[in-house]
Amino acid sequence: MQPTLPVRQEEAGAPSLATQTAEEQGLRYGLRDGACQAITQGSGEQYLSAFALLLQASPLQLSVLSALPQLIGTGAQLVSVKLLQWFPDRKALIFAGTVGQAFVWIPIVLLPLLFPQWGAWLVVGGAAAYFACTHFTTPAWNSLITDWIDQHERGAYFARRAQIIAGLSFFALCGAGWVLSLWQDSTAAWWGFVLIFALAGSARILSALALSPVQDRHPTAHREALQGFRSFFRQGATRDFRRFLLFSGFMHASVLIAGPFFVLYMLQDLHLSYLGYGGWLAAGLLGQLLTLQAWGQFGDRFGNKALLS
Numbered sequence: 001m002q003p004t005l006p007v008r009q010e011e012a013g014a015p016s017l018a019t020q021t022a023e024e025q026g027l028r029y030g031l032r033d034g035a036c037q038a039i040t041q042g043s044g045e046q047y048l049s050a051f052a053l054l055l056q057a058s059p060l061q062l063s064v065l066s067a068l069p070q071l072i073g074t075g076a077q078l079v080s081v082k083l084l085q086w087f088p089d090r091k092a093l094i095f096a097g098t099v100g101q102a103f104v105w106i107p108i109v110l111l112p113l114l115f116p117q118w119g120a121w122l123v124v125g126g127a128a129a130y131f132a133c134t135h136f137t138t139p140a141w142n143s144l145i146t147d148w149i150d151q152h153e154r155g156a157y158f159a160r161r162a163q164i165i166a167g168l169s170f171f172a173l174c175g176a177g178w179v180l181s182l183w184q185d186s187t188a189a190w191w192g193f194v195l196i197f198a199l200a201g202s203a204r205i206l207s208a209l210a211l212s213p214v215q216d217r218h219p220t221a222h223r224e225a226l227q228g229f230r231s232f233f234r235q236g237a238t239r240d241f242r243r244f245l246l247f248s249g250f251m252h253a254s255v256l257i258a259g260p261f262f263v264l265y266m267l268q269d270l271h272l273s274y275l276g277y278g279g280w281l282a283a284g285l286l287g288q289l290l291t292l293q294a295w296g297q298f299g300d301r302f303g304n305k306a307l308l309s
Contacts, residue, residue, distance in 0.1 A: 177278020
């Protein structure tokens with residue numbers, strides 16, 4: 001029996017090593033995805049309104065550009081949750097949504113050139129498709145990543161990820177603003193948007209490639225997952241949960257009242273350059289970059305309610 005003991009110990013240790021390697025891959029993917037997401041946000045998402053304004057978008061079209069894609073994205077998120085019940089391959093859902101985000105930048109750029117009379121509305125439609133793909137991946141992505149993170153380390157991990165996003169978004173915003181400023185006073189301003197949107201799409205392709213080595217731990221199906229939101233809200237939602245929904249709804253509504261028109265005010269009324277506009281956006285990210293780590297540690301120690309308060 002003695003010669004078999006080392007073999008058994010080695011066999012017992014092998015799964016632990018494999019699990020540790022898989023965990024490291026999952027955590028690295030989360031950070032790499034954050035880096036790619038930062039480039040996409042900084043060089044793409046944040047300049048959609050400026051692109052629509054270049055296409056002579058009206059205030060109504062700018063407001064629809066801010067509201068409609070988010071509404072459709074919320075619906076796509078609900079569809080994704082339902083789909084996860086029947087198709088539990090989270091990696092496949094994330095991959096499909098990420099690749100969709102990458103390729104939707106092509107019609108966003110090309111269709112307004114082919115049909116300039118509908119340019120602003122085509123940007124709205126492209127943005128709706130983009131955010132539908134973005135929100136479609138969110139439930140599966142959150143579920144996949146939290147499988148690899150200890151609950152007491154989540155605050156620090158996501159604070160680190162948010163720092164990476166804020167830092168790279170800062171440089172992406174400034175860089176994209178500089179690229180656009182090169183063509184701002186010429187008739188070829190559209191080419192600046194082609195370059196920065198191509199960079200945004202390429203970053204999402206890199207994110208999809210970073211997903212490939214990650215292992216998917218298939219979650220055990222829970223009965224409450226089949227309950228549905230309406231039934232949960234009526235029967236299972238606590239008073240505190242309802243109050244939090246109200247708080248979150250009012251917070252988002254207050255931001256969306258004036259938020260869509262900042263780009264109109266700064267580019268048309270204040271006559272800021274694209275570089276100045278990018279710098280204004282980057283200033284807020286700089287504040288996040290300097291404080292996120294401390295807020296993450298605060299949340300781990302005192303809880304998220306104290307953090308929000």
